[in-house]
Amino acid sequence: MAKNKKNQAAAIRFGPALAAFFACFVIAGAAVGYVWQKGQIYELGKQIRDKEIRLVQLQKDDDQRVKDLAELLSPVKLDERAKELNLGLSPAQPMQVVRLTEPAISMPVIKNMTQQFAARPIDVMSQ
DSSP states (O other), rough: HHHHHHHHHHHHHHHHHHHHHHHHHHHHHHHHHHHHHHHHHHHHHHHHHHHHHHHHHHHHHHHHHHHHHHHHHHHHHHHHHHTTOOOOHHHHGGGGOOOOOOOOOOOOOOOOOOOOOOSSSSOOOTO
16 A cells, blocks of 8 residues: 555656646737737838838829829910921811800600619610
8 A cells, every 4th residue: 555655656746736737828828919919010010100101202203293283284385385396276266166056955755654763874865
């Protein structure tokens, strides 16, 4: 029986050491995970800041291009450019302008026309 007590005592002493090792392993793993997570948060924050800076720059570029387009399409700028290129363009004379009147559209009344509530128009010609 003395032999059993000796083996039992060694097993009892090994159990707490194993539990302490497991607890240290869990705490170390949690610490490594925490540091890794903080690093990821920092990197993602840096990426967001870079993207926001890029977005602001693209918006400024877009606004500048809109202003440039408006300037290039202005009648004064077009006249200057036409004179600069010697295209021989001039404003139209009143005799060169033909004004067309648009005829009024009248919808014929068709019997048995059903009311449609959809967004598509009723094709009057096919009925």
